[in-house]
Amino acid sequence: MSSFKSGTLVFIWLTTSFPTFIDALQREKFCQHEGFCVTFNEGEIKAEVGLCAVIPCAFTSLFAPEYIIWYKCEPLEAKCDNSDPIFHSGKNKENIQPEYEGRMSLLNLNMTQKNCSIMINDLKKSDSGWYQLRVEGKETKDAYTYLAKANLSLTGLSQKPSVMIPPLTEGQQVTLTCTAPGLCSGSPPNITWMWRRKGEKDSHIIGNTTALKTENLTAVTQRHVSTLTFNYSADHHNTSITCKVSFTGGITTEETVTLNVT
Known part of the structure; x- marks a missing residue:
């Protein structure tokens, strides 16, 4: 199977009560190649520094997924995977950008469920930007990058104890x-x-x-x-x-x- 390099959208969801809101989201499926789709909600997401954000994400692929990878890049860049990833579900963490190391985790580790939802903890102002998903299989040729990106905008902490x-x-x-x-x-x-x-x-x-x-x-x-x-x-x-x-x-x-x- 040839590698696919195409685009679709992912989404970021921020809340302080994840189970309450996740079922109420407006979900939409985007497909640019047959068999490769991502489900997400639209719009810029505003999060607060110091807290956390979740990117709820589900995907389909024509190969069995082995690794989920996330990138961060500038909005005009078609592909974020020219830079080091900010998260990789594999054991090799050497190339992860240092400022994201240990701050990101998948919500579901079972790859067969094709759930790419991820949490970002200890949010910083520098986390504002564009995020992109890539999925890889066992074979080098089995890889797909969803080119369209989610926009995360960080604001100061307004929530009080x-x-x-x-x-x-x-x-x-x-x-x-x-x-x-x-x-x-x-x-x-x-x-x-x-x-x-x-x-x-x-x-x-x-x-x-x-x-x-x-x-x-x-x-x-x-x-x-x-x-x-x-x-x-x-x-x-x-x-x-x-x-x-x-x-x-x-x-x-x-x-x-x-x-x-x-």
Whole structure:
């Protein structure tokens, strides 16, 4: 079988709750050669730095796929595979672009299902650009590049952590919960707590206990949660608690709440 070098489109889907949205996507199949198609949704995808993006992708081919490869390149380039790949499902990782190493993973490792969906973690501003899919079989001649590209546009982090406060009673132990934005399985964020009386600088609550927990929701999604436990008193009334979340690359976001003793 001769190598095919043609184009179609792939798509990127970004969300913080993958299972909820994936079934609601507008899906469309694009075929430029018989037997070689890709299913995707259209439009530029806007993602936020520090979080993650998923490229949901399904394909058909006339050969048995062995390797899934992703490239990134400029929009005017017809083929991205003139440069080093950013992901290769094979064992040889030597030619992967260093800035993508360890940040990309397939959602499904079973090649027979022809699922090329991939996650990009620890998003950086430099991840903005155009992405292209290539599939290869066992034989050198079995290869197909889908030339049309998906456009990923990165913006600054606007999502904030979620802080949960239970009913507060003076003299009783209380536990506050802070959940980091995103359900990404990349580098765990650093979550810190700060307390502030009105007109004073940040400090720590005396005698507090903190704990960080990572919940595995699926094989590729995680929830990162921090708890702050302390004995509540009148000194804490009308004071502020801030939960600060720091992602890879110095990207931070925070949420501040006011405590009221009942």
